[in-house]
Every structure is written in structure tokens, then in C-alpha cells.
Amino acid sequence: MALIEVRDLTKEFVRPKRVEGRFGTLRTLVTREVVRTSAVSGVSFDVDEGEVVGYLGPNGAGKSTTIKLLTGILTPTSGTVAVHGPLGTVVPWRDRERNARQVGVVFGQRSQLWWDLPLVESLRLVAALYDVPDERYRRNRDRLVDLLDMGSFLDTPVRQLSLGQRMRGDLAAALLYEPPILYLDEPTVGLDVLAKQTVRQFVAEANEISRTTVMLTTHDLEDVERLCRRIVLIDRGTVLYDGSVDGLIARYAPFREVLVTPDTSSAKAALPGEVWELGGAVGTRDGDAWRFRIGRDEPVHALITAVTAAYPVRDVRVVDASLETVMTELYAERRVPSEVAT
Numbered sequence: 001m002a003l004i005e006v007r008d009l010t011k012e013f014v015r016p017k018r019v020e021g022r023f024g025t026l027r028t029l030v031t032r033e034v035v036r037t038s039a040v041s042g043v044s045f046d047v048d049e050g051e052v053v054g055y056l057g058p059n060g061a062g063k064s065t066t067i068k069l070l071t072g073i074l075t076p077t078s079g080t081v082a083v084h085g086p087l088g089t090v091v092p093w094r095d096r097e098r099n100a101r102q103v104g105v106v107f108g109q110r111s112q113l114w115w116d117l118p119l120v121e122s123l124r125l126v127a128a129l130y131d132v133p134d135e136r137y138r139r140n141r142d143r144l145v146d147l148l149d150m151g152s153f154l155d156t157p158v159r160q161l162s163l164g165q166r167m168r169g170d171l172a173a174a175l176l177y178e179p180p181i182l183y184l185d186e187p188t189v190g191l192d193v194l195a196k197q198t199v200r201q202f203v204a205e206a207n208e209i210s211r212t213t214v215m216l217t218t219h220d221l222e223d224v225e226r227l228c229r230r231i232v233l234i235d236r237g238t239v240l241y242d243g244s245v246d247g248l249i250a251r252y253a254p255f256r257e258v259l260v261t262p263d264t265s266s267a268k269a270a271l272p273g274e275v276w277e278l279g280g281a282v283g284t285r286d287g288d289a290w291r292f293r294i295g296r297d298e299p300v301h302a303l304i305t306a307v308t309a310a311y312p313v314r315d316v317r318v319v320d321a322s323l324e325t326v327m328t329e330l331y332a333e334r335r336v337p338s339e340v341a342t
């Protein structure tokens with residue numbers, strides 16, 4: 001049985017329709033017209049124990065809403081979530097307390113810590129809230145302080161911490177009571193390169209050493225490449241893809257790109273305008289270079305021979321389609337969630 005089972009989950013937000021013009025604010029308060037937003041529209045997936053799943057999608061796709069449903073912060077419009085954890089089967093929004101005991105949550109955009117307290121006091125409070133015995137608290141705290149290199153700012157009030165320090169504090173708080181599940185909503189947003197590496201390393205170790213099951217949303221594809229063996233890709237609240245990163249690339253970008261930079265200093269003929277057709281391939285201009293696409297298994301030599309015969313060339317690079325290529329293509333086609341005024 002899977003650890004987390006999500007079935008046909010939907011969440012529709014309903015808010016009064018804003019009335020523009022004179023006394024708009026007042027009229028908005030009394031209007032009967034509402035705007036419905038389908039944030040999550042029939043999402044189903046399973047997460048097995050010990051998996052690290054990247055939950056991806058463009059802005060407004062419904063990622064944070066799903067995480068909030070999984071954590072029990074929100075109640076769905078329909079559908080079910082069942083978490084078969086050590087405390088038995090839990091439906092997050094029906095049994096928030098039991099669910100909270102088996103999940104750690106970090107929202108990159110919002111701290112869960114007490115703003116005015118020194119970090120160490122926040123950690124102590126979390127331990128008290130989760131009934132962590134003193135000895136276990138000290139042991140876990142010391143291990144987390146060590147792993148996340150937090151010794152130098154443990155006594156600093158949370159409001160004075162840098163974003164990277166605060167994020168490390170939030171991660172420590174989320175794992176202090178050893179939950180088997182960790183939900184991370186954009187855990188590396190706004191962090192510098194080193195801080196991102198620390199967070200990724202820490203999450204990878206939590207998964208490898210403690211077998212913590214992790215589900216994370218992120219727009220940083222390095223997070224995905226470093227951490228996720230599986231991704232669930234959503235848009236407009238529905239699942240577009242569920243599988244490996246390689247599988248996604250093979251499905252949505254089954255091509256290689258040949259990047260050709262012509263040597264204009266020894267030009268012998270005028271270059272085409274924006275489109276260059278050669279050897280059965282079509283190139284489009286990308287700055288100084290031309291970008292040709294060929295099938296993944298097609299040999300490149302015919303194209304390269306045609307290009308070099310047509311024009312002197314400074315550089316040729318052949319690159320496999322990456323996760324970034326796929327995401328760029330998919331996001332370019334994205335549609336916004338349906339907002340319906342009724």
C-alpha cells in the first residue's frame with residue numbers, strides 16, 4: 001500500500017466578484033456574484049515510502065493548494081487523501097493533529113517559526129508542541145544544528161536571520177520531531193547558490209539516512225535534478241505527467257539540438273533572415289547562433305556537412321534536450337486556471 005494516496009482531489013475557491021467604480025469596495029461586500037477558481041481539478045497520485053517526488057508546474061498550476069490540502073490546512077471541494085503513516089490511516093483535514101505529527105512542512109515564502117524568539121527557543125517550542133522528550137529533543141537539535149551549520153545564529157531572533165539562515169531554521173523545526181513525511185513548498189526560493197546546495201544536501205540526506213518521504217514543489221530545476229527520481233507535473237490543476245525525469249524528456253522533447261554559430265568575419269554569403277532550412281532540418285536564429293532540431297536517434301553528420309558547406313562556421317554544439325527545454329516548451333503553452341464568474 002502506498003504511504004500517501006491522493007484520489008480525484010479538487011479544490012475550488014469561491015470569492016465575491018469585485019465590483020469596480022464608485023463605492024466598489026462596499027458593493028463588492030454585498031454582491032451575490034462570485035468568481036470560482038478551479039485550483040485543483042481531479043488530481044490523483046500515490047507516493048510510496050522513501051520516495052522524493054517533485055511536484056512541478058507553472059505559476060498558478062495548483063501546487064501550493066495541493067500541499068495545503070495534503071497538510072490539512074485546506075479542505076477539498078471533493079476527492080480524498082489518505083496517509084497510511086505510523087499513526088494509522090489519516091485524512092489530513094479531518095484529523096489535523098494526527099496528520100501534523102507525521103508530517104513536517106516548510107513553506108519557502110513563509111516561516112513557521114516565532115518571529116520574535118531566538119531560533120533555539122522556537123525549536124524548543126516546536127519540541128514541546130510535539131511532545132518530544134527532552135533527551136530526544138537535545139539529540140535531534142544538536143544533530144540538526146550540526147548538519148545545517150546553525151551554531152552561529154541559534155541565539156538570534158528569527159526576524160533578524162537572513163533568508164538562508166531562516167530556511168535552515170525552518171527545516172530543522174520541520175524535522176525536529178522526526179516525521180516520516182516532509183512537504184516542502186519552494187524550499188530554495190530566493191536562496192544563494194551555496195544556501196541552495198545546503199538545503200538540497202540536507203533533504204537528500206534526510207531521505208537517504210532516515211528514509212523520510214519527501215514531496216517538494218519548486219521552480220528550480222536543479223532541485224529536481226539533484227533530488228527527484230520522480231516528478232508529477234501539473235497544469236490547470238490536472239496531472240499532465242507522472243514518472244521519471246528521463247521519461248518526461250523522451251515524451252515531450254524527443255530531439256537533440258544542434259547549435260551552429262556562423263563565422264561572420266569570413267562571410268562569403270549573406271545569412272538567411274530568421275529561418276534556415278538545411279539538410280532536411282529547420283534552424284531558427286538564437287542570438288549569434290542557429291538552433292536546429294533533429295530526432296534523438298538521427299545522425300547529425302548530414303546536417304553538419306550541409307551547414308559547413310553553406311557557410312563558414314565558428315562553433316557547432318550538439319545538446320540533448322534537457323528538463324529545462326521541456327519545461328520551457330510546456331510552460332510556453334500554458335493556460336491559466338479557469339476562472340468562472342457566476
Ligand SMILES: Nc1ncnc2c1ncn2[C@@H]1O[C@H](COP(=O)(O)OP(=O)(O)OP(=O)(O)O)[C@@H](O)[C@H]1O
Nearest residue numbers: 013037039057058059060061062063064065066337
Ligand atoms: N485562497 C485563495 N483564494 C482564491 N484563489 C486562490 C487561493 N489560493 C490560490 N488561489 C488560486 O488558485 C490557483 C492555484 O494557486 P496555487 O497557489 O496553488 O498555484 P501554484 O502552482 O502554487 O503557483 P506558484 O508557482 O505561483 O506558487 C491560482 O489561480 C490562484 O490564484
